Amino acid sequence: MSPHAPGADLPEHPDRLWSATEPKASYDVVIVGAGGHGLATAYYLAKNHGITNVAVLERGWLAGGNMARNTTIIRSNYLWDESAGIYEHALKLWEGLEEELDYPLLFSQRGVLNLAHSLQDVRDSMRRVEANRLNGVDAEWLDPQQVKEVCPIVNVSPGVRYPVLGGTFQPRAGIAKHDHVAWGLARAAAALGVEFIEHCEVTGLQVRDGRVTGVETTRGTIAAGRVALCAAGHTSVVAATAGIDLPLQSHPLQALVSELLEPVHPTVVMSNAVHVYVSQAHKGELVMGAGIDAANSYRQRGAFHIIEQQMAAALELFPVFARAHVLRTWGGVVDVSPDASPIMGLTPVEGLYLNCGWGTGGFKATPGVGWCFAHTVANDEPHPLNAPFSLDRFVTGALVDEHGAAAVAH
């Protein structure tokens, strides 16, 4: 067998897929933020609801924020019914998205392992497996030997400080190439008439008599019948201009990649207890993430001690990585809610819609968010799958508390 050059089967870099344009005076819908969520919302607004007089405004460049900074993991193995509902809806859409968009997303269902390192981890993990199955989400419990079969480079020796006592496995989970996801969605939305306006920061929301009327931007005022926020880490800043306080805190979330390596890592491995998540990108980099930096910040870089801890965890789990070099580290700004679940739905301002609080887990939900948020915007009422994530849950107490349940620490 001849050596396989990493990345040899990647598609060519695409030609121009959309046109960044000058803003018009008004649109039926303005979407704030051209990340994955904004692009998917625009696409489904046009495709599912026939609303095509839509502008997606982006303060930087298309998909240059968190969409370019995440670790591309896709899974739906959440504990609570509400979360399983929306993430599994997203996963089902992922499974047909390449065909639908007619664009290579490099969606790879290589499975995700969530490791358990203590007896309590084991019990919590088994509980989550059963909950997943009740919700029609594929899930298995694997013992250490089975973990080794799925991912031979994981160290399952009992002699380490936090031994691998097993793990949950979701075979349908995996990764996709984030840039291609953005390009595919943008191309499809552009073909339906959606406009993208880059380098256009929204500096204020215009509200009259309790109803949104438009947005102020660095490129002038744009009138809008409806405004949909998909601004991730900056949602607090934008919403505050309409007098809306949100229960969100913005934090840096870091990720890093190694140099290119031969294919060694066949799946995705996540560990809460030692806290690292690792996959191998199509081109060959090891892609690693960990938790957020503790302190609030809008800086797209974090502290080095977080990287040290994550590398220590990675080395314990994967001794084979000991000589790999770090190529690049970076950070995104994520908005974390008190119950570690997103906030999606209506706001006290008529015609203004909220999609935020996805914290560390927004990428995997991309098509599901687009589908449900487009429904919310088009019909002025939440889709059944995002109704549990409305802002009023913090007053009613109907929280979707995924802290400790989401198979990742926040």
Next chain:
Amino acid sequence: MLLIPCPWCGPRDEAEFHYGGQAHVAYPADPGALSDEEWARYLFFRDNPKGSFAERWSHSAGCRRWFNAVRDTATNEIHAVYRVGEPRPVTP
């Protein structure tokens, strides 16, 4: 990585500290009188400014004392540190 000037120990690495979130959040004076809305605001809503932010830190690997800081969340610049109970200083 932040270099945080502990009011007691001087400048130390961020790794020595524990973060405590927004400062000056007072426990409700009359908890029984609060509406659900007011409880929600007390429990779940904290300021999240892009700019100056008064926040709490504990020098957990040093003197183990809590103090407050004013930090700019857009630049991470620390404008002031001050002791618990002292009013928030005026910063640029």
